Amino acid sequence: MVVLVVSMSLITRIILTVKSAPAIDFTISNLTGIFIIGLFYDLVNSAYFILPLMLYIWLMPARLMQKRWQLILLNGIFAFFIFGLLFNIVSEWFFWDEFSSRFNFIAVDYLVYTNEVIGNIRQSYPVEAIVAVLLLATAIMVFLLKPVIKSAAAYSVAFKSRSVWMLGYLIILLASYFLVDNKIKQFSDNTYINELSGNGLYELFAAYRNNELDYAQFYQKIPDQQAFRMIREQIKTPESHFVNNDPFSIERKIINTGAEKRMNVVLISVESLSADFLGVFGNTQSITPNLDSLATHSLLFTKLYATGTRTVRGLEALSVGTPPTPGQSIVRRPKNEGLFSIGRVFKEKGYQSKFIYGGYGYFDNMGYFFENNDYQVVDRNKIAKKDIAYENIWGVADENLFTLATKEIEKTVSSGKPVFAHIMTTSNHRPFTYPGGRIDIPSHTSREGAVKYTDYAIGKFIKEAKTKPWFKNTLFVIVADHCASSAGKADLPVNKYLIPLLIYSPGNIKPAKMERLMSQIDLGPTILGLLNFSYTSKFFGYDIFKLEEGRERAFISTYQSLGYIRRDSLVILKPQRIVNTFIPDFKDGSSKPAKSNSHLTNEAISWYQTASYQFKNKLMK
Template sequence: MSTKKSIAAFLQRFTKSRFSNLLLLIGLLVSISMITRVVFLIQSIQGVDITILNIAGIFILGLFYDLINASYFIIPLLFYIWITPQRIYSKAWSKYILYGFFSLLTFILLFNAVAEWFFWDEFGARYNFIAVDYLVYTNEVLGNIKESYPVAWIVAGVITLCLLLQYALRNRIRTTDTLPMSLKKRSSIALVFILLPITFFFTVTNRGHHFSSNAYVNELAANGMYELFAAYRNNELNYEQFYKKIPNEESFIEVKKLIHTAESQYISNEKHDLTRKVTHSGKEKRLNVVLISVESLSADFMSTFGSTKGITPFLDSLATQSLLFTKVYATGTRTVRGLEALSLCVPPTPGQSIVRRPHNEHMSSLGKIFEQKGYESKFIYGGYGYFDNMGYFFANNSYSVVDRNELKDEEIDYENIWGVADENLFTLTQHEIEKTIAAGKPVFAHVMTTSNHRPYTYPEGRINIPSHTCREGAVKYTDYAIGKFIKSCSHKSWFANTVFVIIADHCASSAGKSELPIQKYHIPLLIYSPSNIPASHMDRLMSQIDLGPTLLGLLNFSYTSKFYGYDIFALEPGRERIFISTYQSLGYVRDNKLIVLSPQQKEQTFLVNFKTNSLSPIANDSKLTREAISWYQSASYAFRKGLMH
């Protein structure tokens, strides 16, 4: 009985002390987080598997992560309450300091809720790796936000709501101690609050809410602010530390079998060396190559792949005159991941793209091979090359970088925060091609577009969808710009000796019911060169990393390769495979099965139905799992040890 009385006395004293303000702030955070969760649930209701277990998990685990986030969030207020002497805390004017604390922290919570809504609307997920990247490139991101949304009105609305909340809570914010505590007693209570986030830091990860096979359910059970800091902590993942693995020597033995094709021979017996001599008989075709990686061009935007929107009229027409690849899949969900796949021809490694990592210089790249063949390799971009480290990466991997800095103001019809309009980018590209050809060299130009990106703005009058309307308008404008470029090139003397390659960097959206929704990685690939490559279809499964070897094969090049990609025309049937990934989940698809490798050494196997784009969990396939581990583990090891150089 005495124990119960002691506890009751302590609780009574606590609720009447200055520490009760912490409970008020925690309640505010949990309330806003729960409202946000409900709004996201309603917005994504069609993608959520509604079951009692899922709904319970969303809100019970959601509350758990809200409270974990609260344990971190209250720390500034905790320290003020803890260390402020009673003689100061009891002053009448001290309440304004508390009001200031609550006003600032409430504003952060409300503003975060609004920001999370826009992020969810764009990506169908809580804050993640993408949000961390956005914090790094604040100029472009803040500019994009200003151009996309009515920021002034949003901020004004948040401030108004913040003030109303503070007015409603003004009498609950305890500004005096009805039961004052000594520093010693305050310290004993503060110690408990401090130990909570420390304990959570070492014992809880952001994988704990991944309880469902439905990706939306798992995201709804998360707390966005907590996910942001978890993503920051995990922006580079060591494969061997976090993923299921086999001995490195075995992974390389397996991959050497998987990579080897009839036209290639290993040049070394060293167990970790994947260097091969690729040999094609006959004369090499020293054709100019223009590789256009199109921002966010999902395959399902094109009528060729079933769209009824009519937003890619030029590309659909070009597809009938091109070598069209119908089953190509991107490796990831970010531009830098697509650039990695297209330039280095390697599977995605967990965490950051190699484009963004340290020690990514002097690697075996597509640009390097063209350079060895006497080409001038160029990376041409309509924005500023420093963004996402693109300029540094390409400049240090055998490309010369041409970006927004090369254009004069009078040469720009339109630009937004991401870069110039695509038609201006292609005018610059044509100039760079002709400059190189005039110097007596063939050119390999890798061009990265920008217009198909929020805020979806472009010059007026080009298409029948007004600028700043929707993604469909941005897609149609990019289609228009590509058409204008190729039509202009067709009148040039060098056109007959040029190969145009059009591929997406990634799809427009990566959200789906599953963690790796396979249809969200399906991208178009067209190779157009009417004088050199007959129009036809290639309907075999193909990864984005296979483009480089396939292109070099079409040119009949012999070269030394460290690529993980296949020349699809030299690959015997049955060996096709693709890689799809987020920054944490690594997918490997072969024989209509998807292996998913995740942190904490997790593995899952799914049956893939490409007709319905559905995934069904099945029993583990140990052979394919071993293959998946070998591809990903060897690639991670090779980069970490400098073996891709």
């Protein structure tokens, strides 16, 4: 079984290496790392993998091992595990194709939301044909292994001797659990090489163990008092002042002059909308004609960076305005109720705040999070079957979502209240399916088609909104939740985190370009600033129009690597208290190591450390 596990892991590594060849430098040191470190992880993974078989052989009396039914059972066990290993090869291929990574945090989440994920896989790939081929391959392999299995079963070992072997095995297993982690493979600056050096099944196990990361335990720290002293200095802006002298508080009063503008706000967070999909950012495929047209009539932000690589990370940034904390998004964490959110600010101003989603709200805990943070949740359950023109496993088609959103907006406006509607799209997601006849790219062919369909749906929504009486008093905000892909040679390729932001409101917002560096967490305070709202804030974000020149910064992250962009530098914080500084190329995403600057490093630490401290100690409520 160990030979099978290691052999199939090697085959997987070779396949993925060939697939990733354009991104790899085939040097002796890189190839040695990929295959020697890889072999080490394959052996560690096999130690876990064989546990059920080891227990079975240890406890089964020797006199029964050569019984016919026993041999049939052993062949069945091998068939089960061989099929699993073959299925894993295919799964890793498709996961790598999507994320350029071994199984990770995302895969753990996928195991939780099996309905959506299995549905997505069945709609995206020819699952039945793949399974049939794997079953045939399994049958052939088991047939070839039958003599070996029979011979092994004939080897009789007394229970006492078996127990000695079992004890030795358990010592190895426990040593692997306590002494080995997935950091050993981090030997290269090229993330593809590091990922290839790992083992997919082991990475899945490691990701499950590290589902949440305590910043104070795993990351570089400075004294909490110093961190909060620094953050209070950095977070203060001309229009704000702190409400108290509590050294661990960031609560401050935001005072904007002039009359408050009680405009409706429609915030559309678009699934996986990288900036480089848009023509205004240089794309030549003409897949966003509506957004490109809107951009010329909008306030267009050209240097906005997403905080993370998942929808929940984007929703976290847009709703509670905090830097990404390591591990799981706050949207998915326990004890995330009653947080200070943009929904609360609008609610206190007399608005009705709504989160409108085309899928089921239970997915990724979105429904619970928004329901418990001053939003009303409106999801797929609110749409009658007859009103759904098209749907896939993730949700209804975006045009059906916008029809629902229009009804919800009008319901609130007709009641005499202004509305804050946060709409979350789903169509730009594998399997990239959508209604036919809308655009010139057939459904289920490419991400570009999904982007163009979402663009079509947004254009249709804005066009129909123009006929409504509430249009003239509405601020339309269109932003991505995150980029389509964050993979690159660098750990955090900055170009992959650039997302578009358009604020559109003819007669209220003059078309212009905002070209200052900006984080996704700054969007909430900036919207509230455009409305001239005065309020008490616990946001970490800035109103970019009130912020003095030169103070801009942005945050980018994976679930473990925390990046801080300041001017031309990128500081990355990692577990095991690792801190590295780079000079990033904002066009191609590459990074060159740079000499560390203690003040810049402490600045980066202060943002992430205080954000984690605030959530852990319930100071975001």
